[in-house]
Amino acid sequence: MPKPARDEKAITPRSEDYSRWYTDLVLRAKLADYSPVPGCMVIRPNGYAIWERLRDALDGMFRDTGHENAYFPLFIPVEFLAKEAEHVEGFAMECGVVTHSGLEPDGEGGLRPKGELDSPLILRPTSETIIWHMYGQWIESYRDLPILINQWANVVRWEMRTRLFLRTREFLWQEGHTAHATADEAVAETLTILDVYRRFAEEWMAIPVLTGKKTEAEKFAGAVDTYCIEALTQDGRAIQAGTSHYLGQNFAKAFDVTFQNESNQREHVYATSWGVSTRLIGALIMCHSDDQGLVCPPKLAPTEVVVVPIGRKDEDRAIVLPVVERLREQLAGLRVKVDADPKQSPGFKFAEYELRGVPLRVEVGPRDVAAGQVTVARRDTGEKTALPLDDNLGTAVRGLLDDIQQALYDRALAFREQSTHRVDSYDEFKQILGDEGGAGLLLAHWDGTTETEKRVQEETGATIRCIPDGGEVEEGSCMVTGKPSRQRVVFARAY
RNA sequence: CGGGGUGUAGCUCAGUUUGGUAGAGCGCGGGCUUUGGGAGCCUGAGGCCGGAGGUUCGAGUCCUCUCGCCCCGACCA
Numbered sequence: 001m002p003k004p005a006r007d008e009k010a011i012t013p014r015s016e017d018y019s020r021w022y023t024d025l026v027l028r029a030k031l032a033d034y035s036p037v038p039g040c041m042v043i044r045p046n047g048y049a050i051w052e053r054l055r056d057a058l059d060g061m062f063r064d065t066g067h068e069n070a071y072f073p074l075f076i077p078v079e080f081l082a083k084e085a086e087h088v089e090g091f092a093m094e095c096g097v098v099t100h101s102g103l104e105p106d107g108e109g110g111l112r113p114k115g116e117l118d119s120p121l122i123l124r125p126t127s128e129t130i131i132w133h134m135y136g137q138w139i140e141s142y143r144d145l146p147i148l149i150n151q152w153a154n155v156v157r158w159e160m161r162t163r164l165f166l167r168t169r170e171f172l173w174q175e176g177h178t179a180h181a182t183a184d185e186a187v188a189e190t191l192t193i194l195d196v197y198r199r200f201a202e203e204w205m206a207i208p209v210l211t212g213k214k215t216e217a218e219k220f221a222g223a224v225d226t227y228c229i230e231a232l233t234q235d236g237r238a239i240q241a242g243t244s245h246y247l248g249q250n251f252a253k254a255f256d257v258t259f260q261n262e263s264n265q266r267e268h269v270y271a272t273s274w275g276v277s278t279r280l281i282g283a284l285i286m287c288h289s290d291d292q293g294l295v296c297p298p299k300l301a302p303t304e305v306v307v308v309p310i311g312r313k314d315e316d317r318a319i320v321l322p323v324v325e326r327l328r329e330q331l332a333g334l335r336v337k338v339d340a341d342p343k344q345s346p347g348f349k350f351a352e353y354e355l356r357g358v359p360l361r362v363e364v365g366p367r368d369v370a371a372g373q374v375t376v377a378r379r380d381t382g383e384k385t386a387l388p389l390d391d392n393l394g395t396a397v398r399g400l401l402d403d404i405q406q407a408l409y410d411r412a413l414a415f416r417e418q419s420t421h422r423v424d425s426y427d428e429f430k431q432i433l434g435d436e437g438g439a440g441l442l443l444a445h446w447d448g449t450t451e452t453e454k455r456v457q458e459e460t461g462a463t464i465r466c467i468p469d470g471g472e473v474e475e476g477s478c479m480v481t482g483k484p485s486r487q488r489v490v491f492a493r494a495y
Numbered sequence: 496c497g498g499g500g501u502g503u504a505g506c507u508c509a510g511u512u513u514g515g516u517a518g519a520g521c522g523c524g525g526g527c528u529u530u531g532g533g534a535g536c537c538u539g540a541g542g543c544c545g546g547a548g549g550u551u552c553g554a555g556u557c558c559u560c561u562c563g564c565c566c567c568g569a570c571c572a
Contacts, residue, residue: 009521009533089562093570126572157572169569220572240572277572312530347532354532365531375531 009351013291025285026164029355031293039162039169043278046356047165049302050281051172054077055152057204057299058174058276061196067148067176072130074154075121080129084254087128090221094157096123096169111327124157127249128222128273131177132255139179139269141260147179148190152457165282166495173277173288179269181261186270187225190246193274195229197242198375206281206297206408207231207287209241210441210490212466217450220273224248229466230339230490232416233286236438238465241283241437244274245423280493288380288408295379297408298401305331305397306358310346310365323389327362327374330394332414334401354379359404360397380411384390416441422488426479433460433493439467441492443487447478456480 011024026032039203043051049057059069075098082088085210096122124130135147152174162168174191180186192311194211201209219226223245231241247435252258252268261267288295298304301331307327324338339349346363353361363375373386378400387396390397423429433439446482447454457463469485478485 090571155572157571160569161571171572175572243572276571279572308531310531316530344532345530345532345534347530347534349533350531351533364533367531 001284011291011293011355011477014234014389014439021291022282022285025289025293027338029217029283029357031166031281031294032164034164036242037169039159040166041164041188043172046302047281048295050300051097051278052285053300053302054204055174056199058196059150059152061200062150062176063479065148065192065196069151070149071151072124072127072134074124076124076130078120078122080133082251084222084250085380086218086250087222087254088268091157093164094159095125096156097121098123101227108197124153125155125157126273127151127153127175127177128251129255129258132271133253134255135177135179135255135269138379139257139259141263142181144178145181145259146185146268148177149178149229150174155411156334163282164280165285167279171307175274175275178272179252179257180268180272181270183261185271186248186272187246190225190227190244190272190274194229194242194244197229197244197274197276199290200276201229201231201241202409203286204297204299205287206405207241207272207283208409208413210466210468212468212471212490213461214243214466214490215450215453215464217453220245220462222247222250222409223273224250227469228466231283231287231493231494232412232419232441232492233283233438234289235286236413236419236440237495238438239279239283239443239466240494241280242274242276247273275342286495287412289357292351292382295408296357296359298359299403301357301359303335303336303337303353303356303358304401305360305362306349306353307362307364308346308349309335309338309340310363312342316366319366320364323369323374325366325388327364327393330391331397332394334398347355350377360400372378376400378404380384380407393485424476429456429462429479429491430460433462436461438493441490444479445474445476445487446489447481447483447485449481452478452480456491461493463494465490465492465494 011028014021030044031047032044033042036044056110056453072199078097080090081095084246091168098117099428100116102114103111106112138144154170154172156170158165159169178189180189195353198209201207209231211229214226214228220243225246228240229242229246231239233239249268249270251271257269259269285294288297309318309324311317328336328338350361359379359380361377361378368374372389374389375384377384377385387393420443421432421440423432429442429444432442442462453464467487467489474485476485476490477483
């Protein structure tokens with residue numbers, strides 16, 4: 001059944017099907033595309049540009065906190081994975097494994113793997129094992145510590161159910177791996193990074209996040225403690241946006257990495273690891289965007305301002321284009337794109353740059369020039385205002401970008417607050433959660449056992465997202481078992 | 496791997512009931528007219544109808560086999 005032309009050009013509205021809206025947006029905004037290999041994605045220039053901004057900002061923050069970059073290989077000997085018991089259990093099932101090298105004709109016009117490797121290699125699902133193998137060779141004394149290394153890399157996890165940016169079989173991320181002489185120092189490192197992640201989410205992505213500790217069931221395979229930043233999407237689901245792990249001496253013991261301390265005693269090294277991935281782009285989309293497409297915070301937007309000159313007749317262009325040039329000078333230093341392509345209509349361009357999430361659009365037409373102004377449209381609110389074409393224009397535009405950055409954060413925070421519920425009984429919990437879909441964050445008492453946590457997950461689909469930091473001590477009783485609890489934890493359905 | 500669905504143009508799909516020249520919308524190329532919210536008209540290009548076998552004078556359509564993909568269940572940044 002043919003729909004009206006207008007509908008065919010729009011993406012699926014959120015109210016109709018949130019998950020289709022998300023996929024439509026990613027594809028139509030040309031952020032990413034499906035790959036011929038199921039579960040993998042191609043990150044297209046529009047999406048990769050966001051990743052680059054995000055990466056560069058984080059990279060600066062890592063450097064500011066004393067870290068340096070390095071690169072470890074994609075291939076890991078399979079026996080490395082076996083060395084840390086919990087780690088194996090967590091990752092064995094989702095490892096891609098390389099068993100052959102070379103190809104030969106299969107006799108049917110195709111190719112088949114040729115030489116079987118003596119020992120299979122795994123594609124890193126994360127790099128703790130190979131890194132700790134190397135650290136074992138690099139660390140002898142406390143004088144070699146700490147080691148504060150980060151790497152930007154791809155990793156492979158053979159997931160069964162995938163979604164663009166949120167869960168793919170190969171994804172890009174950064175993984176920090178640090179080695180310390182004391183537990184205190186390693187824990188401090190874990191928390192330093194957690195704070196970097198929190199600040200990054202809030203200040204760059206304009207996403208308010210909860211920070212906290214994961215439960216035993218949710219923590220990283222091989223960690224002593226996993227800390228996380230957890231965000232809330234518009235459809236009321238929690239999304240883990242970053243994790244920072246205190247690994248204790250688990251990997252040092254597995255790889256026998258020891259150092260001599262100042263009193264000449266041998267001790268196992270203390271470790272941390274921490275990471276954020278291209279999933280952040282998924283979180284960004286789900287937190288801010290609307291039915292018109294991507295809404296990108298100015299600080300992360302590859303293009304902050306798009307200038308659309310209006311009018312194709314030569315006399316119109318003669319009036320408009322000089323003004324555009326003047327604008328370009330006033331906006332120097334900002335990421336500005338001027339789209340003067342005469343083959344596309346202004347209306348098309350408006351819709352297109354809204355789809356792509358450009359925070360601010362400046363329209364310059366003959367009517368504006370005649371009135372000594374330009375028309376400025378905010379992506380976050382859709383609001384159009386006229387700005388006088390004078391020497392303050394550059395300042396005004398910069399001010400608007402700052403406003404948008406702040407407004408996005410404020411809006412997301414208000415939404416989170418309004419979507420957070422304190423619940424005291426399991427009945428109330430189930431009622432608020434409903435049968436399916438996101439239902440916000442539920443703060444409830446929990447008895448601290450994995451059994452109860454699993455039961456809640458099986459019965460409601462909600463998981464404990466974190467035991468929040470700075471949570472007030474409040475004597476209570478577990479909503480399920482009635483056993484004592486001293487703090488509320490955060491439950492939600494999650495991505 | 497268990498349950499359900501679906502394969503026809505780049506995309507979304509009609510056509511299959513009742514076998515008879517391969518279709519529409521969007522997108523794409525060219526031309527003219529257009530330009531303040533996804534422009535209009537004209538004109539083109541584009542298909543091994545998932546694959547193999549069969550029935551038939553004739554198969555997108557009927558029969559058999561096969562393959563791919565999608566959705567739902569166990570895992571997950």
